[in-house]
Amino acid sequence: MSDLRFEELRGEEVTYAIHRQDRTFLPSREHCPLDPSRPGGERTEIPFPSFEIAVFDNRFPAYEAPSGAAEVVVYTDDHDASFATLAPERAEDLMWVWRHRYMELGAREDVDYVYIFENRGVEVGVTLHHPHGQIYGYPFLPPVPRLELEADRRLGGCAPCALLRRELEEGQRVLIENDAAVVYVPYAARWSYEAHVVMREHRASLLECEPEELRLLASALQRLTRGYDALFDRPFPYVMAVHQAPTVSAPRPRAEAAGQGHLHVEFYPPLRTAEKLKYLAGSEQGAGAFISDTLPEESAARLREAIARAG
Amino acid sequence: MAGKPPDARPEGGDEHSPRGQQEEAERIGPLTLARHVKDDGRALILYTREPREGR
Numbered sequence: 001m002s003d004l005r006f007e008e009l010r011g012e013e014v015t016y017a018i019h020r021q022d023r024t025f026l027p028s029r030e031h032c033p034l035d036p037s038r039p040g041g042e043r044t045e046i047p048f049p050s051f052e053i054a055v056f057d058n059r060f061p062a063y064e065a066p067s068g069a070a071e072v073v074v075y076t077d078d079h080d081a082s083f084a085t086l087a088p089e090r091a092e093d094l095m096w097v098w099r100h101r102y103m104e105l106g107a108r109e110d111v112d113y114v115y116i117f118e119n120r121g122v123e124v125g126v127t128l129h130h131p132h133g134q135i136y137g138y139p140f141l142p143p144v145p146r147l148e149l150e151a152d153r154r155l156g157g158c159a160p161c162a163l164l165r166r167e168l169e170e171g172q173r174v175l176i177e178n179d180a181a182v183v184y185v186p187y188a189a190r191w192s193y194e195a196h197v198v199m200r201e202h203r204a205s206l207l208e209c210e211p212e213e214l215r216l217l218a219s220a221l222q223r224l225t226r227g228y229d230a231l232f233d234r235p236f237p238y239v240m241a242v243h244q245a246p247t248v249s250a251p252r253p254r255a256e257a258a259g260q261g262h263l264h265v266e267f268y269p270p271l272r273t274a275e276k277l278k279y280l281a282g283s284e285q286g287a288g289a290f291i292s293d294t295l296p297e298e299s300a301a302r303l304r305e306a307i308a309r310a311g
Numbered sequence: 312m313a314g315k316p317p318d319a320r321p322e323g324g325d326e327h328s329p330r331g332q333q334e335e336a337e338r339i340g341p342l343t344l345a346r347h348v349k350d351d352g353r354a355l356i357l358y359t360r361e362p363r364e365g366r
Contacts, residue, residue: 099340
């Protein structure tokens with residue numbers, strides 16, 4: 001069981017999950033715990049010879065009942081696939097799985113925020129290469145969604161709605177548009193190739209999306225990630241973060257947070273060139289002030305070209 | 312939307328809570344769910360487009 005401590009200087013929770021120190025770390029391909037369990041082979045986390053999408057409780061959870069949740073979402077039984085290379089139908093199915101997990105975990109009294117994410121690449125600390133994501137059910141409202149709610153208050157309404165309008169008006173950082181989602185490098189991107197995938201209509205969470213919106217969200221996400229891979233002609237590392245409304249229950253002190261938010265997916269890629277990584281160093285860690293080596297408009301132009309090339 | 316998300320069940324109402332009857336086929340959109348319990352007690356859910364025999 002993890003331990004939570006409140007860091008007073010920064011006003012945020014720190015989680016101590018010391019049992020995770022011994023978690024599986026970059027196993028060889030033949031010992032992948034996320035592969036299916038094939039006859040005569042090792043018994044893996046998924047004891048079936050094949051599967052489509054699997055979700056299970058993390059063996060090394062940062063959070064677990066009665067203080068949150070930690071789940072693993074395996075996108076496919078194909079070890080060599082990636083989110084970008086999934087069949088479109090499978091990517092669409094994954095949106096439904098995300099939606100289901102948001103609903104079930106968010107219904108729990110011990111989960112205040114359902115966070116769906118993917119770490120891709122050793123550059124962002126991935127420990128298993130098999131295509132998968134994770135879900136944390138935080139027993140508190142984490143700092144980033146808390147700041148997004150503060151942005152709503154500062155801007156006098158839904159901040160993602162306002163920022164989307166600005167990006168569409170200016171246009172120069174927009175990468176992809178369809179009827180349901182818009183993808184852009186944000187005006188004040190912190191990472192060189194940061195991109196946000198934002199629902200056109202105000203949707204607090206996946207639960208409010210129509211089926212066609214889920215399909216188009218998956219399509220936009222795949223076009224972006226294929227473009228990422230084409231940018232430097234290599235598997236592109238990123239953190240993919242799905243932001244939705246908090247699920248704080250009504251009797252709790254932070255009940256005002258429930259029901260707010262605007263479904264969007266943020267990508268934080270650490271590469272600033274084909275070979276160079278952006279490190280969070282003195283300014284970013286000690287002062288909390290990002291310093292970027294690239295202009296969002298120039299990054300957007302490069303990404304648009306890569307997305308067109310990837311098709 | 313206020314409070315916990317099950318209050319916002321989508322049109323069609325095909326999503327079941329975890330307290331739903333596990334003997335019934337659960338569906339979410341185009342997917343069928345099969346709930347399992349692993350040997351060590353952890354939950355495992357398999358999502359498939361089409362129901363499969365023996366799961």
